Amino acid sequence: MTLTATASIIQTDSLNVYYDDFKALKNIQLNMKEKAVTALIGPSGCGKSTFLRTLNRMNDLISGFRVEGNIFIKNENIYDTKVDVVDLRKQVGMVFQRPNPFPMSIYDNVAYGPRIHGIKNKVVLDELVEKSLKAAALWEEVKDRLNTSAMGLSGGQQQRLVIARVLAIQPEVILMDEPASALDPISTSKIEQLILDLKEKYTIVIVTHSMQQAARVSDETAFFLNGEVVEFAETNKIFTNPQKQQTEDYITGRFG
Numbered sequence: 001m002t003l004t005a006t007a008s009i010i011q012t013d014s015l016n017v018y019y020d021d022f023k024a025l026k027n028i029q030l031n032m033k034e035k036a037v038t039a040l041i042g043p044s045g046c047g048k049s050t051f052l053r054t055l056n057r058m059n060d061l062i063s064g065f066r067v068e069g070n071i072f073i074k075n076e077n078i079y080d081t082k083v084d085v086v087d088l089r090k091q092v093g094m095v096f097q098r099p100n101p102f103p104m105s106i107y108d109n110v111a112y113g114p115r116i117h118g119i120k121n122k123v124v125l126d127e128l129v130e131k132s133l134k135a136a137a138l139w140e141e142v143k144d145r146l147n148t149s150a151m152g153l154s155g156g157q158q159q160r161l162v163i164a165r166v167l168a169i170q171p172e173v174i175l176m177d178e179p180a181s182a183l184d185p186i187s188t189s190k191i192e193q194l195i196l197d198l199k200e201k202y203t204i205v206i207v208t209h210s211m212q213q214a215a216r217v218s219d220e221t222a223f224f225l226n227g228e229v230v231e232f233a234e235t236n237k238i239f240t241n242p243q244k245q246q247t248e249d250y251i252t253g254r255f256g
């Protein structure tokens with residue numbers, strides 16, 4: 001089934017997700033805009049990470065995990081049996097809470113994805129590595145030590161390296177699961193600035209526990225509670241004029 005083109009790049013339709021008999025996500029209907037930042041907020045255990053990971057099928061290998069309904073990315077049903085999951089993850093990259101550089105050089109970290117996808121030419125790889133590190137706002141800090149171990153970088157630098165590694169495979173969508181929660185305030189603000197820069201070219205979906213962060217970086221916000229989306233609207237509206245009492249209670253710190 002193909003939907004007609006819309007301004008949204010990700011569409012979920014009657015999405016239910018189960019871990020065995022437990023229904024972790026209930027009837028999620030979200031349309032996420034292209035080249036915008038969508039924040040997913042809500043108390044612990046409400047299903048934010050499950051939803052995020054469902055968008056590039058990261059949950060597939062969990063036993064008992066099951067999806068009902070549809071998720072379309074660029075009008076393609078990503079749970080269709082024809083979909084190649086490796087190709088999907090090339091299109092939909094992911095950044096985790098803890099920076100996870102590979103134990104190899106800075107250069108090899110960034111070149112890793114392109115090499116796996118068959119790019120071997122040194123000139124092309126050099127260009128891609130430089131471009132990706134520049135786009136991740138890390139180039140100036142590492143250009144003279146590209147062949148040293150990535151493990152020697154600070155946590156904030158490692159997270160930007162991981163973002164460069166994702167950018168090197170030229171995705172369309174970047175999923176971020178609390179990408180700054182393990183970082184100090186300065187590194188956090190660098191990541192937030194980077195997110196704002198990246199949305200010029202990429203669609204970003206970010207899970208965050210920080211409402212200030214959601215307010216600073218996102219265009220639209222979805223508030224999750226007990227596996228449901230209670231409210232989804234422009235971020236400004238969610239934070240200044242929420243329509244649902246539960247949203248207001250959460251953003252004013254009454255629970256969660």
Ligand SMILES: Nc1ncnc2c1ncn2[C@@H]1O[C@H](COP(=O)(O)OP(=O)(O)OP(=O)(O)O)[C@@H](O)[C@H]1O
Nearest residue numbers: 019022024042043044045046047048049050051062
């Ligand atoms: N692998 C799993 N097996 C069984 N249940 C799971 C699994 N992963 C998550 N769950 C359950 O699904 C629900 C949603 O979890 P999820 O991690 O998506 O929430 P979250 O909103 O991201 O929470 P947090 O903010 O604490 O990371 C929780 O009740 C959780 O216990």
